Amino acid sequence: MDYEINVVMLACINMIAVLGLAVFTGFTGLFSLGHAAFVGIGAYASGVLTYHWNVPFFFALPAGMAAAGLSSLVIGIPTLRAKLRSDYFAIAILGFGEALRVCLENLSITNGARGLSVNEFSGPGWILGTLALSLLATRNFLKSRFGTLFVAIREDPIAAEMAGIDLFKMRLLSLVVSATLCGASGALLAHRLAFIQPVMFTLTQSTQLLASVIAGGIGSVSGPVIVAFVFTALPEMLRSLNMWRLPAYGLLLVLIMIYRPQGLLGYRELSDLFRGRAR
Amino acid sequence: MFLQTLVTGLSIGGIYSLMAVGYSLIFSILSFSNFAHGAVIMLGAYMGLALATQLHWGLGLVVSGSVVGAGLLSVFNERVAYSVLRRRRAPSLFLMISAMGCSVFLENMVYATIGSRFYAFPEFFKRKVVDVWGSSLSLLDLFAFTVSIGAIFALHLFITRTKTGIAIRAGVNDMTMCSLMGVNTDRLISIVFFLAGAFAGVAGVFLGIKYFVYPTMGWVTNKAYIAAVIGGLGSLPGALVGGLILGVLETLVSTYLSSVLRDVFSFTMLIALLIWLPNGLMGRDTEEKV
Amino acid sequence: MTAPGPTSLLEVRGLSRSFGGIRAVEALSFDVARGGIMGLIGPNGAGKTTVFNLITGVYRPTAGTIFLNGIDLTKKRPHEVVRAGIARTFQNIRLFNRMTCLENVMTPLLARGDAALGAFFRTPFVRGEERKARETALAVMEDMGLADTAYRLASTLPYGLQRKLEIARALACGLLVQGPRLVLLDEPAAGMNEAETRELGEVILKTQKDFDVTMMLIEHHINLVMNVCTRIVVMERGTLLAEGSPHAIRSDERVIAAYLGRKGKNEHGR
Numbered sequence: 001m002d003y004e005i006n007v008v009m010l011a012c013i014n015m016i017a018v019l020g021l022a023v024f025t026g027f028t029g030l031f032s033l034g035h036a037a038f039v040g041i042g043a044y045a046s047g048v049l050t051y052h053w054n055v056p057f058f059f060a061l062p063a064g065m066a067a068a069g070l071s072s073l074v075i076g077i078p079t080l081r082a083k084l085r086s087d088y089f090a091i092a093i094l095g096f097g098e099a100l101r102v103c104l105e106n107l108s109i110t111n112g113a114r115g116l117s118v119n120e121f122s123g124p125g126w127i128l129g130t131l132a133l134s135l136l137a138t139r140n141f142l143k144s145r146f147g148t149l150f151v152a153i154r155e156d157p158i159a160a161e162m163a164g165i166d167l168f169k170m171r172l173l174s175l176v177v178s179a180t181l182c183g184a185s186g187a188l189l190a191h192r193l194a195f196i197q198p199v200m201f202t203l204t205q206s207t208q209l210l211a212s213v214i215a216g217g218i219g220s221v222s223g224p225v226i227v228a229f230v231f232t233a234l235p236e237m238l239r240s241l242n243m244w245r246l247p248a249y250g251l252l253l254v255l256i257m258i259y260r261p262q263g264l265l266g267y268r269e270l271s272d273l274f275r276g277r278a279r
Numbered sequence: 280m281f282l283q284t285l286v287t288g289l290s291i292g293g294i295y296s297l298m299a300v301g302y303s304l305i306f307s308i309l310s311f312s313n314f315a316h317g318a319v320i321m322l323g324a325y326m327g328l329a330l331a332t333q334l335h336w337g338l339g340l341v342v343s344g345s346v347v348g349a350g351l352l353s354v355f356n357e358r359v360a361y362s363v364l365r366r367r368r369a370p371s372l373f374l375m376i377s378a379m380g381c382s383v384f385l386e387n388m389v390y391a392t393i394g395s396r397f398y399a400f401p402e403f404f405k406r407k408v409v410d411v412w413g414s415s416l417s418l419l420d421l422f423a424f425t426v427s428i429g430a431i432f433a434l435h436l437f438i439t440r441t442k443t444g445i446a447i448r449a450g451v452n453d454m455t456m457c458s459l460m461g462v463n464t465d466r467l468i469s470i471v472f473f474l475a476g477a478f479a480g481v482a483g484v485f486l487g488i489k490y491f492v493y494p495t496m497g498w499v500t501n502k503a504y505i506a507a508v509i510g511g512l513g514s515l516p517g518a519l520v521g522g523l524i525l526g527v528l529e530t531l532v533s534t535y536l537s538s539v540l541r542d543v544f545s546f547t548m549l550i551a552l553l554i555w556l557p558n559g560l561m562g563r564d565t566e567e568k569v
Numbered sequence: 570m571t572a573p574g575p576t577s578l579l580e581v582r583g584l585s586r587s588f589g590g591i592r593a594v595e596a597l598s599f600d601v602a603r604g605g606i607m608g609l610i611g612p613n614g615a616g617k618t619t620v621f622n623l624i625t626g627v628y629r630p631t632a633g634t635i636f637l638n639g640i641d642l643t644k645k646r647p648h649e650v651v652r653a654g655i656a657r658t659f660q661n662i663r664l665f666n667r668m669t670c671l672e673n674v675m676t677p678l679l680a681r682g683d684a685a686l687g688a689f690f691r692t693p694f695v696r697g698e699e700r701k702a703r704e705t706a707l708a709v710m711e712d713m714g715l716a717d718t719a720y721r722l723a724s725t726l727p728y729g730l731q732r733k734l735e736i737a738r739a740l741a742c743g744l745l746v747q748g749p750r751l752v753l754l755d756e757p758a759a760g761m762n763e764a765e766t767r768e769l770g771e772v773i774l775k776t777q778k779d780f781d782v783t784m785m786l787i788e789h790h791i792n793l794v795m796n797v798c799t800r801i802v803v804m805e806r807g808t809l810l811a812e813g814s815p816h817a818i819r820s821d822e823r824v825i826a827a828y829l830g831r832k833g834k835n836e837h838g839r
Contacts, residue, residue: 031372033379075550082554087312087375091504092553095546098501102543137689144688144695145679145702152665152676159663162625164651164680164742207383214376219667246387253380254360257373267667 009124011232012131013188018212018228019138019221020181025210026218027142028174029154031086034075034093035209037100038068038179040201042186044110047118047196052109057121061130061187068183069176076175081168097206104198115197122191130184138221141177150174151219204246211249215256216264223265283416284534285527290420292526293427294489297482298503299510299518300431301353301475307451307513308471311371312504315356315381317497319476322385323349323483324492325393331401338403345480353476354469356381362465382497389494397491400484423485430481431519434474438515447471451513502529505549511562520560578603578749578783579624584633586623593619595807597633601800603749606777606784608798608815610791612827615804617787618660621753625657626650638749652681656742657753658735660787666724670715670734673723674706677742706741712779713737713772729765732757733772740780750782758790766790770797795819803827 021035046064049055055063075096079089105113141147149170152160161167190196212231216224235245256263298320305313327345330336336344360377408415438444449456450467458464482503486496502525510521525545533541552559577600584597594616601607609617622628624635626647635642642650656677665673679702687695710716713733718726726734736757743750754773758766770793777784788794794801794815801818803810811821818824 031375078550078554082557084553084557086372088508088553088557090375091312091501091508092546092550094501095505095549099543099546102539106539140691141688144691145682145699146688148668148672148676148679151668151672155665155667156663158627158647159659159665160676161647162627162651162657162659162663162742163677163738164648165676166646166648166680207379210376210379243391247384247391250380250382250384250387254377254384257369257377257380258360258363261369261373 005124007233007236009127009192010189010236011229012127013122013185013192014212014232015225015228016131016134016188017182017185018209018216018224019134020178020185021209021213022178022216022221022224023138023142023150023181024174024178025213026216026220026224027147027150027154028171029086029150029157029218030171030174031090032093032210033090033203033206034095034097035178035182036201036203036205037093037097038072038182039186039189039205039209040097040100040104040196040198041071041179042068042183043190043196043201044104044116044186045183046187047116047190048109050121050191051116051118057126057191060121060191061126061184064187064190065180065183068186069180072175072179073172076172080171080175083167094203094206097201097203101198101202104201110198113198115195116190117195118190120191120194122188127188127192130188134181134184135221135225138177138181142221146170146173154219208249211253214263215252217262217266217268219267220263220265220269222270223263223268226270227264284530286416287420288527288530289523290416290424290526291530292506292523293424294482294485294522295503295506295526296431296519296522297427297478297485298500299507299522300434300478300515301482302504302507303510303513303515303518304471304475304478306507308447308454308468309361309365309371309374310513311374311378312512313475314375314378314504315360315385316378316475316479316503317500318382318385319349319353319356320479320483320486320500321389321492321494321497322352323476323480324487324496325389325483326480327484328398328400328487328492332398342481342484345484346477347480349480349483350473350476353472353479356476357468357472362468365468386494386497393494395494397493398487399491400488403488419489423489426481426485428519430478431515434478435515437474443467443470502545505545508549508559509552511559514559514561517559517561576603577601578638579751579785580634580636581620581624582634582636584620584623584635585631586619586628587631592807594623594630597804597807597809599802599809599812601751601783601785603783605799606773606786606797608794608801609785609787609804610789610794610801611804611810614806616807617804618755619807620804621657621755621785621787624650624753625655637751648680651677651742652746654743654746654748654750655753656739656750658732658739658755658757660755660759662728662731662735664723664731664735664738666722668723669720670723670726671703671706671710671719673734674709674737674741675702677738678702678705678745681745705744709737709741709744713740713776728760729769732761732769736772736776740776740782743780743782750780751785752782753785753787755787756789757786758788758793761790766793769793773797 017039021032025031042064045067046060049060049063050057075093079092084092104110110116149165152163152165153167153170157167212228213224216227235242301316302313323345326348327341330344331341360381361374364373364377409418409421438447446462446467450464454464486499506521506525507518509525510517529541529545532544579601582598584594586594597620609620611617623630626645630643637653637655640653642653665676682698707719710719715733715737718730723734739752758769761769774797786794786798798815801815802812803818803824805827810827811818811824
C-alpha cells in the first residue's frame, strides 16, 4: 500500500508542475523547453533552506515558489520584451535551464552534482493540500479577465495587442504564475524524495511536462492534469517498461500532432463533457 | 597560444557550421526549427561507426555511407512526421512539437536498444599533429575544417548553379507560388531534407571521431542551432559565419575564462543576440505581415 | 477662424518607412479632421496598410511623426496607441477564433481592468468588473446587430458577420478612452458582393455617428468610398498623390490617371 501511495503522491506533485506549464503553453500559447528549471529552482531553494538553516517546511515551500517565480523574471523580462519567435523563445528558455544546471552543479551550497539530501517533510497532507489549492487558484485565475486575455494572446498576438493588451506584461504574468506553480511542485518533490540532484531537472523532464500538456490538450486545465497523473503513475506501475517510457513520449508527441492536435481535451474541460458543451 | 586557440575554435566552428546548415536549409523552406536534426546527426554517427567497426571501411567510404544513410533517414523523418502537418498547413509550432517528439523518440530508442555506452571510432588520424606558425594543430581539426568549408561551398554552388538549386531558392521565397508553377514541392522538400541529412551525416562522423559516439551526442547540436540563429536562420552564409563565430568565441571563453562557463556563455550570447538582432546577422526579415 | 486648439484629430507629418531598401511610405503628410470618415485609397502596393501599421505602432516609422489630438504617438507601442484612442480592423480578419463573439468584444474592455491578485480568489470586485465588461460588450453587440451571436464561437460566424464583429471589437477599444477616438478600417468590404457592401456602408455610417468616432477607411470598392467618406487621401507608391472631398477626387486628373483611370473609362463606356 505504501508503494501505491508513493506513486500517487509523485503523480500529484507532477500534476502541479504540469498545471503550471498548462497556464503558459496551453493558455498563453508559448512553447517552453525549460520549465523543469523552475521545478529545480523550487526544489533547491526550499531544500537549501531546510537543509542549511532548518527553516520549517511551512516557510520553505512558499520560499521555493517565490524563488521560482522571481527567477522566471530573469529569463522572461529580456526574452518576452523582445517578442521572440516561439521557437527562439523555446531555445532561449532551454538555455536558461542549461545555465541553471551548470550553476547547481558547481555551487557548494547545493552540494554540486552529487546532490542534496534533505529531510522528508511533504506528507500526503501537504501534497494533496497544495494540489487542491493550486487547482482552485488556477481555475479562478483562468476564469478571470487574465484567462480571457491569455487566450486572446494565444489566438492572435497581433490582434490582442491591437485590442489594447500589453503583450509583454501579460506574457510575463503568465510565465511568473506558471513558474511559481512549478516551484511549488519542486519544493514538494524535494521533501518527498528527500534527495535532489541537478540532473533531475533537465531537458528530459521539461519534455515530459510539455508532453503532458500537449497530450492533455492546449487550452485545457483538466486534460493535462489527468494526463500528468497517467504519465507518472503508469510507468511507475509498469517498472519493467520504464526504459520505453521516453521513446513512447516522443512517439506520442508525433502521433498527437498528426492525428489529434487538440490532444485529449483540447480547448475543453472535463466538466464541459458532462454538460455536453464544446468550446 | 592565441593562434592555437583561434584555430581550434575555427575547427570546432567548422563542425558547428556543418550542422547549422541543416537547420537553416529546413528553416528556409518550411519556416520551422527542426529539433530532430540533432538525432539525425547522432544516428549518422552510429551508422558511420557501424561501417567503420563492422565492415572496416576507410574514412571516405564511412563518410559517404553515413551521408547517404542520414540523408535517407532525414527524408523518411519528413515523410512520417511532418508531411501530413505541412499539407494540412498546421502552425509551425505543431511541426516543432512533432520534431521535438522525433528527437526524443530516436534518442531514447538508441538508449533502449544500443545502450548508453560510449563508442570510439577507429583511429583514422593517429593523433598526428601539424606545425603551423609555431602552434601545433591536430590533423583531424584541420581536415574537419577543410571538409566543412568545402562541403558548404559545394552546397552553395548547388543552390546557385543547378536547376534543382534554383527551384529550392524559388521555394524559399514562395512555396505556394512554386507549386502553382508546376514544381513538385514534395520532391523539392525531400531533396532539401536529404541535403540537410547528408550534412548531418558528415557532421556526425566528425563529431564521433573527435569525441565519442553516444545517444545524447546530439546535444551538441543545440550549439549548432545557436550558430544558425546567430547567422540568421534560413541563410547559408549565415550558418557558416554563425558557426565559426560561435566556435571561436566559445574556445576563447573556455581557454581564458573557464570551461564550465562555456555553455552558459553560448546561451547567454544567444539570448543577447536575439534581443538586439532578432533576425541574426544575415537572416531575412521575419516580421509578421499584418 | 474657429475655436482655438487643434482642429485636426490626427496629424501625420513626413511619415516614412522602408523595408530593406524598399520605400513603402515616403514623406507622407496628411491630417484627419475630427468627426467624419476619411478614405485612404490608392493602387495595390501604394502603402496604405503600411500607413495603418505605422499609425497603430505595429511598425516603427523610419522618419516622421504621428500626433493624435496633440499627443505624440510616434514611438508608442500598439497597446499604448489603442489606449490613446486608436483602434483598427485588419485586412485579413483577425478574430480570436476559439473565443465566443462576446469574449472577442469583451477583450479590449478587460485589457484595461484593475483586477490583480484578487483574480486568484474570485473576489466580489473581480466579479463586478467582469459583469460590467460583459454588459458593456453586449450593448455594443446590440447596437451592431450582433446580439444573437454572443455565445457562438467567432470562427463559426459567416464571413460578413466576422467583419462586423471585428468592427464591434474595434469600437469596444474606444469605450474606455477619454476624449476623441479614431477607428481604422482596413478593407472591410473585401470579398463582399454589391449588396453586402452597400449594407456595410450603412453600418459604417451608422456606427460612426452612434459611437461618435472618427474613421479612416482603406477600401477598393470605390462606390463605398465615395458614398461614406467625407474626405479622401489618395496614395501612390508610398507618397501622397491628392487629397480632397470625394467630389474633388473624382474629377482630379492625376487620380484618374493613376488609379481611377481604368474604372473611369468603364463608367464612360456604359
